[in-house]
Amino acid sequence: MGLLRPDSGQLRFTRDGVVLPFAELRPHMAYMPQRQSLYGDLSVSEHLDFFSDLYRLPDEVYRTRRAELLRITRLEDFADxxxxxxxxxxxxxxxxMCALLQSPQVLLLDEPTNGVDPISRRDFWELLYRLADGAVTIVVSTAYMDEAERCARVHLLNEGRGVAEGEPRAVLREAGAKSFDELYLRRAAEAA
Known part of the structure; x- marks a missing residue:
């Protein structure tokens, strides 16, 4: 998001075949860190109000977006x-929800389901699928290999180096592995 310079590699976003400069893309991106810094004493609604002010959303846009986000996350009953x-x-x-208020085109998620129960993980991924169906590009970092298998494309890293990339089923087939856990452990052992 512009805070650290990459050691190597490249990330390019294109529109109609034209590479977009980061400055043009940045306003359309959102980031959800693994350890969120939400305010414990603020309610769900107060958080949404606060982030709406930060993003300078017009009131009519905010009201519509707020209602939509509360509905799709099933948090309407917990707004207070x-x-x-x-x-x-x-x-x-x-x-x-705070990250999605601004209706980003690109959503970066850092281990979004770390530390939550299996039902919440499932619900969270169902929500991500709906977002992806709505043309939001989602980039997820995760240590849960079953979550990697749910993605449209994967890039497996071990100690900061790429060990496999591509469509999940194709990666597994090419490696002769039954799961990403098996593949990852094998590649990590090979690298040691």
Whole structure:
């Protein structure tokens, strides 16, 4: 997002075959960190109000977006609950809502389901699928290999180096592996 310079590699976004400069793309990107810095004493609604002000969303845009996000995350009944009193999965959904308020075209998620229960993980991924169907490009970093298998494309890293990339089924087939856990452990052992 512009804070650290990459050691190597390249990331390019294109529109109609033309590479976009980062400065043009940045306003259309959102980031959800692994460890969110939400305010425990603010309610779900107050967080949305706060981030709406940060993003300078017009009131009519905010009202519509707020209602939509509360509905798709199923947090309508928890709008007045302070963040400190949310379950782990609800807390992650609140962080996601704050990132999604500005209707980004690109969403960067750093281990979004780390530390949440299996049902919340499933619900979170169902939400990501809906976003992807709505033309949001989603980049996920995860240590959960079953989550990597859910992605349209993967890039497996070990100690910062790429060990495999491509469409998940094709990567597994090419490597002769049954799962990404198996593939990752094999590649990590080869690199050692």
């Amino acid at each position: 609950r302070p963040a400190a009193q949310l379950s782990g999965g609800m807390y992650k959904k609140l962080g996601l």
